[in-house]
């Protein structure tokens with residue numbers, strides 16, 4: 001528990017700003033230090049999405065409950081095309097996927113959160129790297145954590161209609177997926193590799209060729225984007241009187257590389273622990289443990305069974321069930337419970353490659 005009136009936060013990403021907004025609203029004096037020159041500086045306009053599974057609440061309602069407003073451009077999508085180079089199907093999503101932009105620009109998630117923080121009375125100092133010893137809340141993102149995936153692509157202007165396309169052909173990624181997202185004349189085409197990072201350029205080139213073969217992305221004014229994803233099960237949420245939130249606490253979905261909703265939620269839980277004098281380690285462990293373990297099981301399944309044969313089989317099954325496949329629900333029905341036996345096998349398998357997995 002942190003008993004202070006004045007709170008210092010290192011890092012102005014979604015995790016740090018979520019904590020800052022909630023603490024400021026509760027009457028604390030909050031100062032955030034950001035080493036970059038603006039919020040979202042590590043992104044270049046990438047389109048990203050809020051993770052929908054494994055949550056029971058619609059993300060917009062969830063964010064409202066955590067005092068986060070939608071003051072940024074955010075579009076819901078209810079369908080996604082899943083494809084290989086040979087086959088494709090349309091998946092209907094039970095809960096919409098919301099897309100938004102990242103980066104230090106107007107209308108992005110990062111600028112929206114910054115504005116909410118400033119309006120709540122938070123002071124943000126940019127271009128200032130804060131030594132961890134001086135901060136009460138560490139929200140410094142992936143720096144120094146073990147990389148499990150890299151992502152490379154482009155953003156562009158386009159005349160293409162709105163689309164969410166997930167490409168799972170082996171040529172286009174390594175044990176992950178490639179994607180093309182288009183919303184309101186703006187596109188983002190990327191590939192993600194969970195291993196063999198030297199193939200990044202070749203995979204992106206293949207992904208682009210496949211997208212161009214099956215669609216007309218009409219790419220204009222492309223700009224490069226990308227980054228890394230980190231993951232850890234050594235989740236020390238609270239240590240030496242400091243609270244760790246977001247990717248600094250190892251919070252990521254190890255299957256799909258989603259981290260924003262977890263970052264915002266951990267920031268909220270950290271603020272709640274301070275405001276209500278609760279134990280953050282306990283709050284965060286209760287909330288995240290099974291979600292993190294579930295994502296590891298899904299990653300394990302992807303690494304073992306992910307290949308074009310399986311992808312084509314899944315696409316056929318979705319097509320024959322008019323978009324609502326049981327296989328899909330099994331893969332993506334990652335609720336709070338997890339299969340303990342599968343988890344043990346997954347941990348044994350994955351920890352040979354990732355040294356930071358073991359708690």
Ligand SMILES: Cc1cc2nc3c(=O)[nH]c(=O)nc-3n(C[C@H](O)[C@H](O)[C@H](O)COP(=O)(O)OP(=O)(O)OC[C@H]3O[C@@H](n4cnc5c(N)ncnc54)[C@H](O)[C@@H]3O)c2cc1C
Pocket residue numbers: 010011012013014015016033034035036039040041042046047048049050051128129130131132139140141142143151152225226227228229245246247248252257258259260261263
């Ligand atoms: C290409 C790509 C695509 C992604 N797509 C998605 C997606 O679609 N959906 C999703 O949910 N997630 C996605 N993610 C993951 C998501 O972006 C991160 O999980 C999320 O931004 C983590 O938030 P955070 O606040 O923990 O860290 P960050 O967003 O990294 O913010 C941390 C901030 O702390 C600052 N900082 C670091 N050290 C210090 C210090 N010592 N002092 C002061 N400041 C410091 C950094 O400059 C940074 O601005 C993607 C990631 C990448 C790379």
